[in-house]
Amino acid sequence: MSGYLESQLIILCLNVIFAYGIFLPAASGQLNLGAAGFITLGAYSSAWLNASMGGLGLPMFFSIPLAMLFCAFVAFVISFPILRTRGVYMVLATFAFAEVVSGFVINLDFLGGAAGMPVDDHANINVVLPVALGVVLFSFYFMATRLGLTFRSIHDDESVATLFGVNVRSAKVAAFTIGAALTSLGGALYGHHYNYIETQTFNVLLSIYILLYVLLGGTQTAWGPLVGAAFFTAIPELLRQVSKETGEQWIADTRFIFFGAIIVLMMVVRPEGLVTRTMVERLSRRDKGDPPAKTPAAGEVSS
Amino acid sequence: MNASVLDITRLRKSFGGLTVIDDVSFSVTRGSRTALIGPNGAGKTTVFNLLTGVYPIDDGRIVLDGQDITTVPANDRVTYGMSRSFQNIRLMPHLSTVENVMLGQHARARSLPSLLFPLGLTPRNKWAREAADALADAGLGTYPGQVVANLPYGVQKRIEVVRAMVSRPKILLLDEPAAGLNQVETAQLQALLERVSASGTTLLVVEHDMHFVRNLCDHVVVLNFGRKIFEGTPAQVNDDPAVREAYLGSDSSMGAAHAS
Numbered sequence: 001m002s003g004y005l006e007s008q009l010i011i012l013c014l015n016v017i018f019a020y021g022i023f024l025p026a027a028s029g030q031l032n033l034g035a036a037g038f039i040t041l042g043a044y045s046s047a048w049l050n051a052s053m054g055g056l057g058l059p060m061f062f063s064i065p066l067a068m069l070f071c072a073f074v075a076f077v078i079s080f081p082i083l084r085t086r087g088v089y090m091v092l093a094t095f096a097f098a099e100v101v102s103g104f105v106i107n108l109d110f111l112g113g114a115a116g117m118p119v120d121d122h123a124n125i126n127v128v129l130p131v132a133l134g135v136v137l138f139s140f141y142f143m144a145t146r147l148g149l150t151f152r153s154i155h156d157d158e159s160v161a162t163l164f165g166v167n168v169r170s171a172k173v174a175a176f177t178i179g180a181a182l183t184s185l186g187g188a189l190y191g192h193h194y195n196y197i198e199t200q201t202f203n204v205l206l207s208i209y210i211l212l213y214v215l216l217g218g219t220q221t222a223w224g225p226l227v228g229a230a231f232f233t234a235i236p237e238l239l240r241q242v243s244k245e246t247g248e249q250w251i252a253d254t255r256f257i258f259f260g261a262i263i264v265l266m267m268v269v270r271p272e273g274l275v276t277r278t279m280v281e282r283l284s285r286r287d288k289g290d291p292p293a294k295t296p297a298a299g300e301v302s303s
Numbered sequence: 304m305n306a307s308v309l310d311i312t313r314l315r316k317s318f319g320g321l322t323v324i325d326d327v328s329f330s331v332t333r334g335s336r337t338a339l340i341g342p343n344g345a346g347k348t349t350v351f352n353l354l355t356g357v358y359p360i361d362d363g364r365i366v367l368d369g370q371d372i373t374t375v376p377a378n379d380r381v382t383y384g385m386s387r388s389f390q391n392i393r394l395m396p397h398l399s400t401v402e403n404v405m406l407g408q409h410a411r412a413r414s415l416p417s418l419l420f421p422l423g424l425t426p427r428n429k430w431a432r433e434a435a436d437a438l439a440d441a442g443l444g445t446y447p448g449q450v451v452a453n454l455p456y457g458v459q460k461r462i463e464v465v466r467a468m469v470s471r472p473k474i475l476l477l478d479e480p481a482a483g484l485n486q487v488e489t490a491q492l493q494a495l496l497e498r499v500s501a502s503g504t505t506l507l508v509v510e511h512d513m514h515f516v517r518n519l520c521d522h523v524v525v526l527n528f529g530r531k532i533f534e535g536t537p538a539q540v541n542d543d544p545a546v547r548e549a550y551l552g553s554d555s556s557m558g559a560a561h562a563s
Contacts, residue, residue, distance in 0.1 A: 144423030146405070146412055146430075149398075153406050156395035163355050164470065165381040165410035220397050277397050278450050285448070 006125055010193060012233045013125075013132035014186050018206075019213040019225035020139045021183030026211075026219045027143065028151035028175040029158070030083070033091045035183050035210040036202040037098030041071045042184025043191035043202070044111050047119040050192070054110055060121035064188045068181045075180030079173045098207055102199045116198030123192035131189060135182055136226060142178075143222040151175055155219070183210075216266050218273020221280050228274060235259055308333040308474050308505045309354075309385075314363035316353055316529075323349050325529040327363075331474060331522075336496075336506040338516045338537070341526035342549055347509040348390060350526070351476050355387055356380050368473050381410040384473035388463040388480060390509075396452040400443070400462055403451055404434035407466035434469060441465045441495050457488030461495055474505040481515045493519055525549065 018035055025032045048055045049063035058066070078097060085093045106114050142148050150171050153161040158168050191197045209232070217228020236255055243252035251258075266274065307330035316324040324346050331337045339347050353360050356377030365373045367383050375383065386407070394403050405422060408430055412418070422430055438444055441461055451459055460480060467475055480496070481489050489512075496519060500506055510516050516523065517537045525533035525540065527549040533540060540546055 141421055141424065144421040145419050146409070146422055147418045149402060149405060149422060150409065150418075152398060152402075153395050156397055157393055159357065160389070160393045160395070161406070162378045163357070163381060163387065164406050164466075165378055165413060166406075167378050277399070278453075281399065281448055281450065 008233075008237060010125055010128055012230060013128045014190055014193075015210070015213065015229040015233050016132050016226060017135045017186035017189065018183055018210045019217070019229040020135050021179045021181075021186060022210050023139065023214045023217075023219065023222075023225040024142070024151070024179035024182065025172075025175045026214050027148070027155060028172055029086075029155040030172060030176060031087065031091045031211065032094045032176070032179065033204070033207045033211055034094030034098040035207040036204060037094070037101040037207075038071055038075065038180045038183035039187030039190065039206065040098070040101050040105055040199055040202045041074060042067050042187030043119075043197045044105055044117065045070050045184075046188035047117055047191045047197060048111060050120050051117075052120055060123060060192055063121075064185065064192070067188045068185050071184035072177050072181040075177045076173065079176040083169070083172050083176065095204060095207065098202075098204065102202065105199050112198075114198070116196060119191045119195045119197060121192050122195055123189055128189050128193055131185070135185070136222075139182075139225070140222045147171070147174070152220070212263065216263065216270075216273060218270075218275040220273065220277040221275055223275040223280060224273050231274065232259075235262060306333060307331055308368050309507065310364075310366040311350075311354070312364040312366070314350070314353060314365070315361045316349060316358065317361055323529045324353065324360075327526065327529070327531050329524045329531060329534060331505055331507055333473075334500075334503060334505055335522050336500055336508065336520045337522040337524065338520040339507060339509045339524050339526065340511070340513070340516060340540075341532075344528075345526040345549075346529040347526055348478055349529075351387060351478055351509060354380075354476065355385065381470050381472070382413075384471070385476065386410075386467040386470045386472035386474075387476035388460075388467050388478060390478040390482065392456070392459045392463060394451045394459055394462060394466070397450060399448050400438060400451055400454070401431060401434045401448065403462060404437055404466050404469055405430055407469040408434065410470045437465050437469050438462070441498075442491070455488075457484050457491065460484060460488070461492055464492070464495055464499065468499060468504070472504060474507055475499060477506060477508045477510075479509055479511060481510060481512045489515060 018039065021038065022032050022035050046063045046067035049058045049066055050060055051057065082090065082093045082097065105111055111117050150161060150166045153166060154168055154171055162168050187202070213228035213232050214225050217226070217231070218224030236259055239255035239258055240252050243249060243255070309331040311330070312328050314324050314327045315322070327350065339350060341347055352358055354365060356375065360373065363373070364371060367385055370383055372380055372383050395406065398406070412430065420428070422428060435444070441464070443458060443461055443465065451462060464477070464480070477496070480492055484492060493515065496506060508516070508520060520537055523533070523535060523537050523540045524531060525546050532545045532549060533543045535543070
């Protein structure tokens with residue numbers, strides 16, 4: 001595999017992990033613009049646990065899970081005040097959280113402050129790719145469970161879900177916490193792959209992009225974040241390739257205008273995301289070649 | 304004691320200074336089909352919301368099958384044996400028919416292993432089979448995998464009943480089940496409710512359609528302005544002067560009785 005392709009694949013993997021971390025809360029109706037906060041927390045805590053100088057010197061395979069646990073704990077604690085907000089206010093609350101994290105880290109000297117922090121262990125594609133696949137499989141499994149069903153129910157109608165026995169608060173806390181753990185996993189891998197982290201990388205633009213992958217990919221099925229992240233990671237790169245092939249420099253220069261236009265277009269054409277529940281249903285039925293219904297006549301008559 | 308499945312005692316609820324439920328008491332006999340009727344704004348749906356814990360009550364007691372559920376949180380009440388449908392269809396629009404019904408099973412599947420069981424990856428698991436069977440039983444076997452948003456109104460109404468029934472309630476609360484249905488759909492719904500009733504589940508129905516009430520129910524409670532004004536059989540209800548006045552206004556005060 002060429003170096004270029006490998007580097008793109010790594011970026012894709014990281015984006016997919018981030019996207020699933022934001023997808024889980026989004027599937028239960030929470031808009032989380034705090035991805036950068038959890039990425040920062042994950043990257044720095046794993047880096048510190050891993051650092052032989054000034055840290056604990058744990059190997060990466062311990063420091064990453066510990067960092068995830070730590071971030072899950074932080075997410076659990078902050079989820080209670082944050083989940084009192086909803087809609088655009090939750091967007092603001094999670095955004096504020098990310099800013100607070102960034103402000104903290106930049107002022108902590110043992111984490112390098114504004115100068116950033118080198119990270120010891122290196123995670124190459126042989127680590128990042130399997131982990132990303134694991135995250136995808138986990139998310140597909142998770143959304144197929146009854147808990148996943150309750151998430152989707154809460155997304156549609158909280159009060160009805162409550163009346164059927166769903167503890168909405170607990171489910172939302174679970175979604176937020178597990179999502180944060182996944183996001184921080186992505187952050188930790190980011191640090192270990194590039195071996196250098198600084199808070200400026202994990203800015204609000206990153207949070208916005210990740211939320212965009214999820215919302216435009218679709219929050220109804222586990223396919224959404226995968227397709228969304230792949231689509232939006234690939235488009236700017238493809239436009240750059242097109243520019244290179246055709247020798248038209250202006251395409252590369254203005255590719256983010258195209259990118260923006262595509263985003264707007266998608267919101268017009270597929271307001272519920274690229275992949276919807278109905279679409280998956282239709283495709284899977286075509287695959288199996290099922291007849292659309294089983295014994296309709298017998299069913300209708302009995303009532 | 305055990306003759307009634309639901310006992311409501313001196314229920315009271317105010318929103319601000321407005322008392323919407325005032326000292327309402329009635330019992331629902333086990334296995335009965337009780338109707339709760341009254342003019343618009345009488346407080347029928349509010350009674351349902353108080354029973355299911357959507358709002359806390361100000362005063363009174365709710366006893367379900369011998370257990371006091373007055374202070375039980377809304378999301379636990381379904382486990383005591385009470386389930387409901389809604390005035391405006393409240394199915395989950397992005398869930399398939401079977402998934403909507405599986406949500407109704409939630410009350411029976413709240414343990415961690417049940418929550419983590421991958422329903423969606425094993426299409427023939429017992430929960431999915433049960434949900435599909437319940438739908439087929441209700442004559443709705445045609446639409447297992449479809450997203451409910453695209454289904455006809457009457458079908459959605461019946462799916463709501465099936466969803467409520469798979470929680471295995473002792474009493475099923477139905478909020479205007481026949482509203483908005485045409486004659487054929489109403490007949491299909493009534494047939495379904497008759498079967499639900501025959502299986503031993505008590506029905507408590509809020510309904511405007513008196514024809515539907517007379518056909519289905521064997522007991523009627525009438526509310527007006529948050530108070531109970533009548534309780535008896537459907538045959539008696541038309542002859543009761545208080546009920547006539549509530550619906551039609553009294554002769555002496557035609558102008559004042561804008562009850563509806």
